[in-house]
Amino acid sequence: MKAEIISIGTELLLGEITDTNASYIASQLPLLGIDLLWVTQVGDNLGRMREILERAWDRSDLVLTTGGLGPTEDDLTREAIAEMLGEELSVDPEIERALRDFFSSRGYKMPESNIKQATLIPSAQAIPNPRGTAPGWWVERQGKILIAMPGPPSEMQRMWEKEVSLRLRQRLGHQIILSRTIKTFGFAEAAVDEMVSPLLSSANPTLAVYSKPDGIHLRLTAKAESKEEAEEMIAQREEKIRSLLGESIWGSDEETLEAVVGTLLTEKGLTLATMESCTGGLLASMITDVPGSSAYFKGGLVAYSNEVKVSYGVDAALLARHGAISPEVAGAMAEVARLRLGTDIGVGITGVAGPTEVEGKPIGTAHIAIDDGKEKRLAYGIYPPLRHEVKRRAALHALFELRKALLSLK
């Protein structure tokens, strides 16, 4: 099956946004055994959009569009598809009702221009979009399929995962392609690459190494005649990878470090508190990204100055003796968080996010401590000296150490 992606929006052609939707879909199509041959970006211009749709409909079996489904005048994807297929747009009463409900449940009246989003053509079915007001379109004619999805990545990705990929998989059948992603923290990409290098040349299952915001990911992909066979191929290869990478592996597939930590805390019936300096609340925010985290996360303290650290209960003499950027102070912060908020475990982070050095310590330095009341585990990291990177890496590193600490607790 030959596929083609059309990314719609003048903001793409102005370079205001990068087309991550196309690369997301491109990364998903091989799992369905679909070949992607073309990706085109086009602005919010009816004539050019229609021309590109016509060519795509002509040369491809599957056309995927993103963008241009909003409520405003320059959202023209529906119009262009209707023109290309010579079909009439009309308001679908069921979508209209859902749309009006969406607004009224939020206490708003629907702006009348939004009615556009309730239109369909005879060959199109609506695809639900619970994250926004624009349903997608699933269009079928002459054995070809055209799928129009919204542009905001969170809406598009949910629609892909929960609707489009499932329907496509059902349609295509036969050969099974399964993937598994193994997630690591602590090693550089090139180091992981070297450790698994004998496995990189395998044709089935394939192995690819990616650098991601939360560490280095290894992706195994197996093709087989049955799900069981593909699963077996992946399981064998995964065992080998686990023996090579050991405890740098913290999770797999859709898992996040914050959710892994949350599951461990829940299983062990433990509660958590944090005290952060250089990460400025990011660790607490990541922990509370997990639904249900209120059951184990009691609260956090952000101390951006030494006075505030002392006012929370960090010993002023200790601060003076070791400096704020020290393992001792990280340990004291973890202990204060634990005692102050009455939890089983406390995490402390102190470091230098930049833009300037602190106490002669370079930007990117961080000390992390995990205190469980019996023992303090300490870790140290030095990250790329960019403010966002330091915050992100230090918070991830703290979660990674917290996971190890939780695993070692009875």
Place this chain on the structure above:
Amino acid sequence: MKAEIISIGTELLLGEITDTNASYIASQLPLLGIDLLWVTQVGDNLGRMREILERAWDRSDLVLTTGGLGPTEDDLTREAIAEMLGEELSVDPEIERALRDFFSSRGYKMPESNIKQATLIPSAQAIPNPRGTAPGWWVERQGKILIAMPGPPSEMQRMWEKEVSLRLRQRLGHQIILSRTIKTFGFAEAAVDEMVSPLLSSANPTLAVYSKPDGIHLRLTAKAESKEEAEEMIAQREEKIRSLLGESIWGSDEETLEAVVGTLLTEKGLTLATMESCTGGLLASMITDVPGSSAYFKGGLVAYSNEVKVSYGVDAALLARHGAISPEVAGAMAEVARLRLGTDIGVGITGVAGPTEVEGKPIGTAHIAIDDGKEKRLAYGIYPPLRHEVKRRAALHALFELRKALLSLK
């Protein structure tokens, strides 16, 4: 001048990399007054590449390609351009010498396959690439220009900045295109669209409305003979927009809400503290994303449970009387943060991030308070009921209200 970008490489179509080259070039073209109408991605396939080059050469005045200039068998951009124009490839002795020098200066012998990178066609001039071994091509024929640049972003961007953009600017002269983005918070996209609808049909300056993570953006773009004229056109239109959208506008261009707030705090010499419930530290983390925020942000408290709120100093009777999700508790949290951390201003947020209702209040509800010691300003929001959205919108909303409060302070 109508331009078109062709991004070449099978890795794009497999989703292994995102096409940031296209968005980089797209963001640069308006500064030269060049309109970008199409972006196409194509794999390392001679036939499809040639077909796309032919169409581009036919419909555009300027064709820009990236990728496919490497030394390996699947680097086919030079071959495809030569075929498309019916010209012969031959090795250029000067490029060959430079290439051999490049390798020998690094102590290597040039692999013979690299000789491909020293080839030209009669219509092409080489464009220097000091960051790599692939020179670019500047092709001119029949009044049209085709520019082939390497795929690695650092090589491409240097070539663009130091060579291609300068030559294009020299060639084009005259017309200037300037843009300005006006950023708003609080209204839905369709509502903003309706408010500015009389301006949307203007051809110069153009106005476009975009929904972004930090609110609704309006982008004005003016074409003129001089920078002054373009600036004047934008200034006039911006005044009109400001009169229509009033205080929902919080910034422009590259500004972020957290930086705008930071600038106001610095100007007024005021300090800040936060106490967060449903946002779980995200507000503090956003505030501390700004370099230099340690000068005005003293610290934050994250209180995920009622006991912790009380332990920080929120009145237990008030909590019992009004419930945690109430303007009264938001106000008390703001006051406690201010007093507890000894700052001029305190911000409190309490709400329901989900996945379940709290105290019968729906997911997505949030109460925000700003306390400056004399007055408590309260705000209320209801956001899409997804955990991440609730956290993000509530934190942005608090920053937006904080900005308003700071502006009204003497």
